[in-house]
Amino acid sequence: MDPLEDVLSLLDTRSHLSSSLVAGGRWAVHFEAPDGVKFNAVRRGSCRLDVEGAGEPVQLAEGDCYLLTQARAFTLSSDAEAVPVDAGQVFAAAENGVARTGEGEDVLLVGGRFSFGDRAHALLLDTLPPVIHIPAGSEEAGTLQWALGQIDQELRQRPMASTLVAQHLAVVMLVHVLRLYFARAPQALSGWPAGLADPVVATALTSMHTAPGHPWTVAELARTGAVSRSTLAARFKDTVGQGPLDYLTHWRIELASKRLRGGTDTLATIARAVGYGSESALSSAFRRVTGISPRAYRNEHRSARLSGQ
Template identity: 40%
Template sequence: MDVLSDVLTLLRPQTFVSAGLDAGTAWAIQFPGHEGIKFNAVLKGSCYLQVDGDENVYHLNAGDCFLLTSGKPFAMGSDLSIPKIHSDTIYKHAKEGIATCNGGGSLFLTGARFHFNNQSAKLLFGQLPPVVYVPEKYDQAAVLRWGIERFTTEFRSERFGRKTILEHLAPIMLVQTLRIYMSSPDAKNQGWFAAAIHPNLGAVMQAIHSSPQEKWTVEKLCEIACMSRSGFALKFKQIIGQAPLEYLTNWRMFIAAESLKNTGQAISEIALAVGYESESAFSAAFKKIMGVPPRAYKGIRH
């Protein structure tokens, strides 16, 4: 089983929004906080980017791509020291999804925002840096540029099959960005992605995701990892930020939540599918993680 594909299938991007920015000279824009993940590609010119709370300032050039993962406010401009206009000032006048600043002509940027109607999005993106930056010099960035240009074209069109193309392009762009980041020297050695590609923990992640109903113990998992019990437990906690069985429980509850929302299965069936023979034990674990009992969660409009 492909662990990343498994998680992305569970997350299921719900909404895709495409927008472009055509900027002139001497400009700076302040953007508010946002939901979901923003992906952008600079197709022409250059600019600077800074996310609130991140001391890094990124100098972006034509061909560069970046992912905004934190949802925090951010600023972009040719010069971030000059007074900034609020993004609403220009985006409320956008035509065909393109906002124009200072007459345009110097920079063109296009992007998409992906929404995830699922609490487990934090599992995947929570420990990524606020900016996942993919410079044009990376060969793999060409796939991203093609994807975002195709995405933007399809978003503006009313052509037959538009929705299907958009739904297939978005995951491709996300996966390619994440692939590039994890193979880069900037990748953090903590978080879900670090565990998924770790030479020992990767096999454990694979096992948990392929068989969440299995009666896993720390002993069984450390055997899969080919590590000592203490070494495995420590390394897992250091990288994931959770103990192995805590992570297993969280993953089981995320799967159960999806089943409760999207299937007509009985709660007892869902409980069994994620490793609980007792419906009462499952309900207690579900309430602890999700905040409400399974029956109440099933009745909530998501």
């Protein structure tokens, strides 16, 4: 598996589709800060997106889509002077999966949100800007348009299992948006996504993600990228922000944490699976990274599940 696939799988990525929004005339809808990552795509017409604390508004044209990666209130509107109405009221009155505002049908938006596990911010969202805008006119937008068209068709025609299909298509769309953003703005990335823009570092990252339990050394990782040990160490630290083996330790702890949160494997089994020769070696590394022992971490999350948190 590659790093992006690994991270999205580790975060239990799920999509939740909402009613479509049809609007016309002069209109504005204000949304409270979303729970998770919000997305919308403009299937017809154009509108304006204002995100709280994110700078200048974004003008959205037909075929554009965007992700809101942080919990910030936002407004969709026809223009800056339109008086916003509350999104809760608009969507509460939705019929047949379509919410309406204003007068007419000039604009159609399809959207929803993505939810993740509790490590989403540390592993992914904190490395992204608050708004990712993918214009329809960009060369890379064709695949997104296909996915959006399929989502729209599933939701309008409602064949068997349409909701499930549309939800999976939305996750496909998320992967493509992230791919495009990583390729388009490598200078704006930080952490492991920044490493994907450097072919030498990306090779080392992929090697570690493919075999996290392997006893990697910096020299061996350097050989995978056909560079010297010192070159890899310097480039990895400059782009990712930590050395290769520090990164590997943190990734192994993420893998162990997921198994501790959701499984019943013994600590010894988990230790072997993520590259530690013994339970004590895992415990030492786990405590160093997280500040608590694996047993305490498992008990903490078990208690949270039982209490419904």
